[in-house]
Amino acid sequence: xxxxxVIDPVTRIEGHAKISIYMDDAxxxxxAEFHVVEFRGFEKFCEGRxxxxxxGITQRICGICPVSHTLASAKAGxxxxxVSIPPAADKLRRLMNLGQFVQSHALSFFHLSAPDFLLGxxxxxxxxxxxxxxxxxxxxxxxxxxxxxxxxxxxxxLGAKKVHPAWAVPGGVRSSLTPEGRARIKAxxxxxxxxxxxxxxxxxxxxxxxxxxxxxFGNFPSLFMGLVAPDGTWEHHGGKLRxxxxxxxxxxxxxxxxxxxxYIGESVQNSSYLKSPYYLPLGFPDGIYRVGPLARLNVAxxxxxxxxxxxxxxxxxxxxxxxxxxxxxHYARLIEILACLEYIERxxxxxxxSSDYLRADAxxxxxxxxxxxxxxxxxxxxxYTVDRDGLLKGVNLIVATGQNNLAMNQTVAQIARYYVxxxxxxxxxxxxVEHGIRCYDPCLxxxxxAVGQMPLHIQLIAPDGQVLDEKMRG
Amino acid sequence: MERLKIATVWLGGCAGCHMxxxxxxxxxxxxxxxIQVVYSxxxxxxxxxxxxxxxxxxxxxxxxxxxELIHKIRARTKVLVSFGDCAVTANVPAxxxxxxxxxxxxxxQRAYIDNAQYNPVIPKADGIVPKLLxxxxxxxxxxxVELYLPGCPPPADRIKALLGQVLAGQTPxxxxxxxxxx
Ligand code: SF4
Numbered sequence: 001x002x003x004x005x006v007i008d009p010v011t012r013i014e015g016h017a018k019i020s021i022y023m024d025d026a027x028x029x030x031x032a033e034f035h036v037v038e039f040r041g042f043e044k045f046c047e048g049r050x051x052x053x054x055x056g057i058t059q060r061i062c063g064i065c066p067v068s069h070t071l072a073s074a075k076a077g078x079x080x081x082x083v084s085i086p087p088a089a090d091k092l093r094r095l096m097n098l099g100q101f102v103q104s105h106a107l108s109f110f111h112l113s114a115p116d117f118l119l120g121x122x123x124x125x126x127x128x129x130x131x132x133x134x135x136x137x138x139x140x141x142x143x144x145x146x147x148x149x150x151x152x153x154x155x156x157x158l159g160a161k162k163v164h165p166a167w168a169v170p171g172g173v174r175s176s177l178t179p180e181g182r183a184r185i186k187a188x189x190x191x192x193x194x195x196x197x198x199x200x201x202x203x204x205x206x207x208x209x210x211x212x213x214x215x216x217f218g219n220f221p222s223l224f225m226g227l228v229a230p231d232g233t234w235e236h237h238g239g240k241l242r243x244x245x246x247x248x249x250x251x252x253x254x255x256x257x258x259x260x261x262x263y264i265g266e267s268v269q270n271s272s273y274l275k276s277p278y279y280l281p282l283g284f285p286d287g288i289y290r291v292g293p294l295a296r297l298n299v300a301x302x303x304x305x306x307x308x309x310x311x312x313x314x315x316x317x318x319x320x321x322x323x324x325x326x327x328x329x330h331y332a333r334l335i336e337i338l339a340c341l342e343y344i345e346r347x348x349x350x351x352x353x354s355s356d357y358l359r360a361d362a363x364x365x366x367x368x369x370x371x372x373x374x375x376x377x378x379x380x381x382x383x384y385t386v387d388r389d390g391l392l393k394g395v396n397l398i399v400a401t402g403q404n405n406l407a408m409n410q411t412v413a414q415i416a417r418y419y420v421x422x423x424x425x426x427x428x429x430x431x432x433v434e435h436g437i438r439c440y441d442p443c444l445x446x447x448x449x450a451v452g453q454m455p456l457h458i459q460l461i462a463p464d465g466q467v468l469d470e471k472m473r474g
Numbered sequence: 475m476e477r478l479k480i481a482t483v484w485l486g487g488c489a490g491c492h493m494x495x496x497x498x499x500x501x502x503x504x505x506x507x508x509i510q511v512v513y514s515x516x517x518x519x520x521x522x523x524x525x526x527x528x529x530x531x532x533x534x535x536x537x538x539x540x541x542e543l544i545h546k547i548r549a550r551t552k553v554l555v556s557f558g559d560c561a562v563t564a565n566v567p568a569x570x571x572x573x574x575x576x577x578x579x580x581x582x583q584r585a586y587i588d589n590a591q592y593n594p595v596i597p598k599a600d601g602i603v604p605k606l607l608x609x610x611x612x613x614x615x616x617x618x619v620e621l622y623l624p625g626c627p628p629p630a631d632r633i634k635a636l637l638g639q640v641l642a643g644q645t646p647x648x649x650x651x652x653x654x655x656x
Pocket of ligand 1 (some may be wrong): 557
């Protein structure tokens with residue numbers, strides 16, 4: 001391989017990463033690699049802490065989806081105590097998770113990705129961001145900001161804080177939904193539905209003008225994984241694992257999350273702090289699978305709520321078998337926002353969410369506990385081993401973004417192959433390559449339980465190490 | 475009026491402080507014509523510019539890339555704000571410091587050797603993955619910091635109070651409940 005192009009850092013994703021594009025002698029793209037460049041070491045430094053502290057510590061892995069970590073961690077704690085939690089606590093945890101899906105998906109769509117397809121790939125970098133959207137369409141920006149705010153407020157109403165609420169605990173939750181909180185959520189719902197409709201209209205126009213992106217932004221066969229209910233309905237907190245292939249056939253179903261290690265292996269790459277999980281029965285790297293909105297909609301048979309189900313039908317028509325284009329993660333994300341709003345609406349009429357029976361109590365009954373939950377970006381696993389006093393002896397975390405690592409690498413290579421030709425580096429081309437990553441909405445603070453930032457620095461490097469061409473962005 | 479040039483950076487943190495910044499919600503729209511975000515993970519500028527007025531720094535200094543960037547930021551910025559507990563005290567990322575010398579190796583060993591089934595190896599591709607520092611450091615142990623904004627994360631109100639005072643040309647002063655950690 002004669003040359004390497006580096007994009008550094010990849011921006012408007014939630015974390016820090018670099019991309020290398022390797023060129024062959026003919027000036028064509030040979031391969032591409034996505035590198036995650038920071039690491040914090042949670043799996044080790046949590047050892048010795050009591051398992052009950054973990055929902056508080058592990059949510060500091062990620063401020064974008066702290067709720068996912070705190071819930072998966074609490075679930076692992078439930079398993080260590082071997083309790084089933086009170087029904088109200090389960091519903092309240094679910095409500096908080098729904099709020100988190102709304103805020104995180106709204107952030108991905110409006111703040112991070114829309115600048116590309118609304119303002120255009122070739123907009124100057126200085127205005128290609130949420131402030132550019134504020135300048136171009138203040139009403140839309142405000143609506144998007146408020147949709148994210150709605151999700152954040154649900155989290156705050158339940159947990160007293162928008163980021164890192166100390167609320168979910170092994171055995172249940174600390175507090176229920178207050179009447180004021182219920183009234184506030186209810187009053188806000190119509191606006192949230194209206195904004196979602198605006199987003200759908202915008203997205204459907206985008207699909208008409210972005211046929212090429214649908215074709216080449218991560219469009220390839222792979223497996224898909226997500227949690228489903230016993231009848232195959234979309235799940236976000238609870239249920240069991242299902243794997244399907246790109247023809248849409250189920251290859252493993254109703255897998256208990258505690259047995260994840262029989263299905264998922266983890267591989268390491270020398271050039272990234274992001275590990276690559278793979279489907280163990282197929283081995284590495286054939287066991288490539290995707291998680292997150294696209295995968296969840298591929299594995300689910302229905303959403304379980306009417307408006308989102310109508311959209312799911314349209315969505316499923318976009319694939320033969322599974323929907324395989326990662327550009328359609330954006331679409332899947334909107335369908336999930338809609339489903340979440342419908343589920344939130346249902347909960348608003350459920351008196352149980354005001355119950356004061358919120359916590360099961362027990363000692364250490366099991367020395368290992370696995371908790372899984374769907375994070376906005378995909379399935380999240382927390383696996384703890386404890387001693388008889390409940391102090392942690394071992395921690396293994398498999399986060400959503402890691403599971404898309406292999407797919408992100410393929411996506412970058414596919415886009416680069418199409419746009420990178422010869423020795424010329426075009427800024428707009430690079431933004432497209434980065435958008436390929438943005439489709440997955442990767443959360444890199446999670447993925448490496450980790451995060452550095454440097455300028456965009458692209459180099460074409462000859463086999464002898466000589467720099468042939470160089471560009472900086474800033 | 476010249477718009478205030480603001481930068482936000484993300485070192486070893488969880489993005490939670492940035493999420494709290496976004497929790498300013500519509501206040502962001504309201505101040506959009508008074509500030510200019512010249513560098514941020516939510517924007518596309520890749521090179522930290524010269525002449526930045528205020529920089530909010532999230533996260534602790536964990537690796538060589540963080541260290542190089544923080545010195546560049548210091549040289550190009552008037553006011554540095556340690557933004558959130560990780561920047562102020564090193565907080566959660568510094569939990570690995572408890573293992574003393576060799577802690578970087580032991581955390582890497584657990585993640586990439588013990589907890590891997592295929593190709594267990596510690597990532598160290600030259601010039602790509604930065605080396606971890608021997609100790610995780612709060613920002614002020616590496617460069618001079620003007621202001622501290624505590625909280626994990628600092629709630630949006632606290633950020634608003636600070637930005638409001640800066641925009642009004644005052645030297646920010648946080649008091650009472652605005653000074654809580656955690
Ligand atoms: S201070 Fe808290 S919220 Fe901010 S980066 Fe650190 S852990 Fe995250």
